[in-house]
Amino acid sequence: MKSQIHRIHQQMVNKEISCTQLVQERLDLLKSNSHNTVNSILDALALELAAKVDAKIKSGSAIGLLEGIPFGIKDVYMLQGTYATASSDLLKNYKSPYTATAIQKLLDAGAIPLVKENCDSFGHGSSSENTIFGAVKNAINPDLVGGGSSGGSAVNVAKDFTVFSIGGDTGGSIRQPAGYNKVYGFKPTYGRISRFGLMAYASSTDCVGPIAKSIEDIRILLNAMSGKDIKDQTTYQSSIILEKNILNSDEIKTVGYFKNFIENDAIEAQIKSDFLISIEKIKAKGIQVKELDFFESETLVSTYYTLAMAETASNLSRLDGTNYGNRIEGENLKETYSITRSDNFSEETKRRIVGGNQVLSQGFSDEIYLKGLNLRDQIGESFEKDFKEVDIILSPVTPNSPPKIGDSLKDPLSMYLSDAYTVGFSLGQLPTITVPQGTETGLQITAAKNNDELVLKFANFLKDTI
């Protein structure tokens, strides 16, 4: 698929379509859609911004590449004056008092926000069923889940309701729904894009990233959102990735894959054989392929969930109905906290808060939390060693195809295990993209820290190879 952003930009410049027309069309599609992708529509704001773009074009002024391009925002980002619900009862009436840095950068470039998108509540989930707005339905087969937690965002892009959407990825929440709905989803190196204004789930792995229909659009959006931000001390300055730099992949000589991800009972037979066919096609292009050893899926998933639950328990402790959230009055303050949180958090979110507080509590933290931190270090070291031997690591995105709506809710453990292939790269804070090729749920391309450009290069190479 060619760049949607370039195509639509050209149509507006050539006056084949007005920005207002474009925005109105997409708003209508969003409003009438039956995939449950929408938490709130930003029609007044979007149409006001579109009218400004049209006036600019009419006056003969040049417009920037992102100017007038309509997009969606996962409902965990702040956009001043709009609802930011995290798909939860707790924040269903909460309005953002300020705007997230990444979103502000897109607004500054002229992109037009249309919608706050449905997702798993606070990013907790892998199916976008953990939401008060109804389960998100898969773009290709509506009986299946949209994936999570950025399910609404991936489905909106896949169905062309938005040109691109901004998801959030803590353990796979951009890459997995991108795979389930056959679009591109990119999780940059941790810290490349500011997290300021993204509701914190697990701060040590939370990443902002784009979902789009082409690698070129991912590149444009990554450039637009990256950069150091004094409001997020984990950010760093990065250089612009030029289009010409990602068109030639000659420097990529060696690709690795984790043997134990593939030689495993948990992987679906079709995904396994499709993955191995992709590997053969890569070899046929003269690239050396190496099998690598890695941690068992169970270890990766338990390490991730131990740390993610601990961090989310801590991050969500501020949501007690005093400064934030729907307050439910009890007999006294303690009871007020208790009822507010018990009634307004979902079962899945409560499971994580209880688990996280257990992990952090005295008498357990040494045994569980510190062990998790130690394993995370070991995982990081293992990646460093791997990237001395290979340029790229290729893996499936998920071991299984998307489940039917309803199935994951019955079996949280199997839902957690569906994250087996994505969480390791999150713990390593590595740049990684899902491309809609190779297996039913796509392929995941990962490079060493800060090598985001190499990931896009290989994605371009794969586009023409398999």
Ligand code: GLN
């Ligand atoms: N499915 C994973 C979880 O529930 C990842 C979610 C995410 O990346 N926000 O934690």
